[in-house]
Amino acid sequence: MRQLAVAAIGLALPLLVAGCAEPPPPDPFLISVKVDSDPGKPVVGANVSRANRPLGTTNEEGRATLKLSGVEGEITDVTVTCPEGYQSPTKPLSIRLTRLAEKSKFPEYGVQCPPAVRRVVVAVRAENGPNLPVMYLDKAVTRTDAAGAASFLLAVPPGLQFTVALNTSERADIKPLNPSKLFVVNAQDDVFLFDQKFEVEKKKAPAAPVIRIPRAL
Template sequence: MILDMLTTIERKSRNGHSKIRNTVFAIALGASMIGCGEPTPPPSVAVVVRARAENGSPVGAVEIFMGPRLVARTENDGRAQLDVRGAEGETFSLQVKCPEGFRSPATLLPVRSFGVGAAAPPEYNVVCRETRHTLVVAVRATDGPNLPIYYLGKEVARTDRSGGAHVSMDMEVHDRVELMLGTAGKEFEKVHPQNPAATFEMPDHDDIQVFEMKFTRDKPKVVRRAKPSGPVVF
């Protein structure tokens, strides 16, 4: 039809109808563009994100963002499924936000589109690290039996006969705690060093650290009696 119109216009244009010719060319160009249409967008494909704590237990309520948009949230089993739309092999970056009590990953999570027809959605694992851990300090006080152990001025434990004890504390990651072996009082006045202390820092996992101290005690003074003077009588 368009070819017939162009033929007619060409014939009329010879008779001076150039305006009509230009109009039909515009119509023909528009019709050809409509025929081409917009390219079909790639279909969406599913990917799965699994969130777990350091001990392997699933973490729910983990939010997953693509840019500023929240696209998924993990269930109680730590699993979330979301759809991405892109060409096969295209990479997307997801931001993972862990719930309160956990630290979110510091880097974005890259996921790829593997195209339609995959046997199962590809899975990506993320770790939400707990912000609180347990620190156990094992105290070994050689020659320091029955010594009080202080934290912030409060007695939290006491060494046994062998000088051993342990202190367990629940702390935030990178928090520091100072423990002191108390030697105040008359019964410990001859013990050295006096009131030794040590500082411990909470790593990003449960940990056991050692507070080791070797005490010395002043030896009792030996009083030597002077020998009697004068002649010795047999």
């Protein structure tokens, strides 16, 4: 009888242990993060982390697939660090943990890593101003052609303010003197126009000589 009791206990123990074992953890949430510099221009090599723990790096398509644990509906923050030459977001990306009905697809969040510098073309159109030095940072970067046109390219950070001037020191007959224009770099590549009209001073005709006729005595 005692042997039967021991055998029964031996059979029951595995069942009790199995009943007390914790259920397996749920599958992680799959979330896609898509990083672009400008629309349609993916960024490769952007790192995504959560609480300083690396989660993934964007591929050639600018995508990183994250595996996140948590509760359905929970909102969590991830940090996107852009590669050199791009500006990282100043705020973390908030993500809601959820699953889509179609298991082969998962939510995607977009992030922008704008370039640290922008390409800006400055076009100059100077009416009555041929062959004038075009000044940037107090240096002549080009000259207007015979029609008064010129252009030059800059690589500058967004938000920068800069001034372009036309040096008229070689032309005393045109006004205004040394005109300038202020530009502000936008968050995208751009073309700026410096349109200036000069007035040409007409040369005064020489005064006619005064002929004095002597009076008869």
